[in-house]
């Protein structure tokens with residue numbers, strides 16, 4: 001049995017999120033980039049990163065109690081550095097603000113080579129707005145969202 005596990009199955013605790021005003025230290029998502037994730041030039045396709053941003057932000061939105069969310073807006077995304085096959089991409093999600101039905105999440109994307117954790121590359125960041133919806137995809141107030 002692995003050290004620190006209570007039994008044959010060990011479920012990691014859910015990231016409770018950062019304290020107010022602080023940035024998350026635990027990524028919402030961490031993924032190894034594969035050849036299938038590349039564009040025509042051999043680096044990672046921007047759309048793949050956008051997909052990860054969207055997923056990570058939704059995880060952040062659920063953390064504050066949203067039950068079912070749809071993405072309504074993704075604010076300017078500037079890719080500062082390319083991501084390579086084999087890189088590990090981490091997406092950190094922090095809720096910036098909430099409205100009546102909406103949640104705005106900042107997602108930071110960092111890449112690193114699997115054997116070099118000391119040189120993280122800041123790939124991009126984005127603000128993503130989600131709307132809390134009912135089973136018919138109609139906006140519902142956050143406090144009305146059944147858990």
Ligand SMILES: CC(C)(COP(=O)(O)OP(=O)(O)OC[C@H]1O[C@@H](n2cnc3c(N)ncnc32)[C@H](O)[C@@H]1OP(=O)(O)O)[C@@H](O)C(=O)NCCC(=O)NCCS
Pocket residue numbers: 070071072073098099100101102103129131133137138139
């Ligand atoms: C998201 C959606 C349910 C909102 O419907 P709507 O009729 O515009 O709802 P509302 O006008 O009541 O707005 C709901 C919330 O979204 C916010 N919102 C709407 N458009 C927005 C925009 N362009 N940018 C930021 N927030 C926006 C509103 O400010 C409101 O927030 P609040 O309640 O916290 O004040 C609807 O537009 C939709 O279904 N969009 C498609 C979602 C989707 O499929 N996403 C995946 C993309 S492929």
